Amino acid sequence: MRKSGGPELAALRPQSRPEPAALLGWYDAHRRTLPWRAASGAQADPYRVWLSEIMLQQTTVTAVQPYYARFLARFPDVNSLASAPAEAVMQAWAGLGYYSRARNLHACARTVVAEHGGRFPATLEGLLALPGVGPYTAAAVGAIAFDLPAAAVDGNVERVISRIYRVEEPLPGAKPRIRALTQALVPARRPGDFAQAMMDLGAMICTPRRPACGVCPWMGPCAARAAGDAESFPRKAPKKAVPSRFGAAFVCVRADGAVLLRTRPPEGLLGGMDEPPGGAWRESDAMPATVELLQEAPFDAPWRLAPGGVRHVFTHFRLELAVFVAIVAPDFAAPAGIRWVRRADLAGSALPNVMRKAVAHGLAFAGGAEPGAA
Ligand code: SF4
Structure with missing residues (x-):
């Protein structure tokens, strides 16, 4: 493995642009089946996408799935969630952690019903104005549910992009750069599938350890693969001691x-x-x-x-x-x-x-x- 940071590697940048079409072709063949994901070619339900994205913050797909199923059975749509008492929502969330998410979830459902007639706004600005919806969630819901050309950059996407471009700046400082690099790749056609394909690529192929570069649709343009140091990305600032x-x-x-x-x-x-x-x-x-x-x-x-x-x-x-x-x-x-x-x-x-x-x-x-x- 070559050492990072030398002048010869500073010049390593994608030999070619990572083509969205190559990623989408891979996605069409290998996409994950997830309970909140619409069938191929079908329109996603904004409520389900939003609910899953809130649950997936700081929590793994495996841990979320049983909670998601129970939550959806109890609150099948935004109206039922909005009209539920707070205790019932907290009860359904108990065990998932990060409980401010549940409070915001409930407040958001009430806002969607009270101010938007029970329909999630279909613009990034409208989504961002909802309680508990930050730039990532707005981009993810906007792209997946409404096909907005937004870059939804989660940890998986940060890993993929930081490797393709060999982003030397450590996280979290590199976030704006990684988001800009991702945004530049978002295609006008199928931006929702592109967002999900990026997430799947990070979860299935470009894994934190031993990425499967040999079957990666972007192996050609990937600078870290060429340098042989993919696992060292994303760079991370040293962790502070936890009190x-x-x-x-x-x-x-x-x-x-x-x-x-x-x-x-x-x-x-x-x-x-x-x-x-x-x-x-x-x-x-x-x-x-x-x-x-x-x-x-x-x-x-x-x-x-x-x-x-x-x-x-x-x-x-x-x-x-x-x-x-x-x-x-x-x-x-x-x-x-x-x-x-x-x-x-x-x-x-x-x-x-x-x-x-x-x-x-x-x-x-x-x-x-x-x-x-x-
Ligand atoms: S080639 Fe390897 S390191 Fe690069 S994006 Fe694909 S899986 Fe990740």
């Missing part, structure tokens, strides 16, 4: 198995989702002392620390939660703002993954603990 935060979750279990949950405020991280009551999450190098965490207990109960705790990685920090458990009598009254949730109803509650893990950890401990033990 750690620590906190406590208090899992109160009634003798009949019900658990006390509350709903987080609508704004902020995990906004509108359910959780066992807990204290503040503080940035630190280590878990605070148990006595200190216990001062944050939301009410008096025979709290005991469940060994082990729960760990979860968010985008910008790692979280470690100490889990305290109390087993209380059947007549224990729920404090203000907290409610009893029966064990059988826990699966249907809007618990995000980290809180689901905390509740499960507490219940596992409670299963082996003596009720009411101090």
Whole structure:
């Protein structure tokens, strides 16, 4: 493999223009079948395209598929989503993470119904004005659902383009350049298929490791393939160290198995989702002392620390939660703002993954603990 960055490689640029027709020909033969994708030649449903694009942000195709199917069964069109209560939307989203997406999704559906008569706007400007719709989503929905000549640049496309042109500037700084390079390739005919073909090429052929250059429709013009250093693209800025935060979750279990949950405020991280009551999450190098965490207990109960705790990685920090458990009598009254949730109803509650893990950890401990033990 040749080293990158030398003057001889600086001159390496696509020997020829990557032809959209070559990519579209490959796409026609090899396109992925995805539940939100229209059949070949059929018009895509903007609602399904938009829903899938929001779900796919920060989440893999494999992880999204079961959520998408359940969500669509529950909210088959934008009207049903717009008229649903917020709790039902959060419930259907629980487990997918990045919960602001669900809040924006709901707000967007309401805007489409209230301001656009239930039809998604068919222009980039109109799409961009919708809640939770940024430049990428607007371009993806615009191209796929309305055949607008927009460059939808996701991580797959960044990889493909950065390799073809050997873009030396690291991400994220290179994003505007990569978008401009992509936009210059968007054909006037079939821009929606072109957008999906780019995504498929990145997902199926131009993979992060061991790209299948030998069967790539753009192997001819690809500068990184010629240089033999495709895997080193896209260049990435060194990662910053991810800080750690620590906190406590208090899992109160009634003798009949019900658990006390509350709903987080609508704004902020995990906004509108359910959780066992807990204290503040503080940035630190280590878990605070148990006595200190216990001062944050939301009410008096025979709290005991469940060994082990729960760990979860968010985008910008790692979280470690100490889990305290109390087993209380059947007549224990729920404090203000907290409610009893029966064990059988826990699966249907809007618990995000980290809180689901905390509740499960507490219940596992409670299963082996003596009720009411101090
Ligand atoms: S030739 Fe290889 S590196 Fe270049 S775009 Fe195709 S798969 Fe990616």
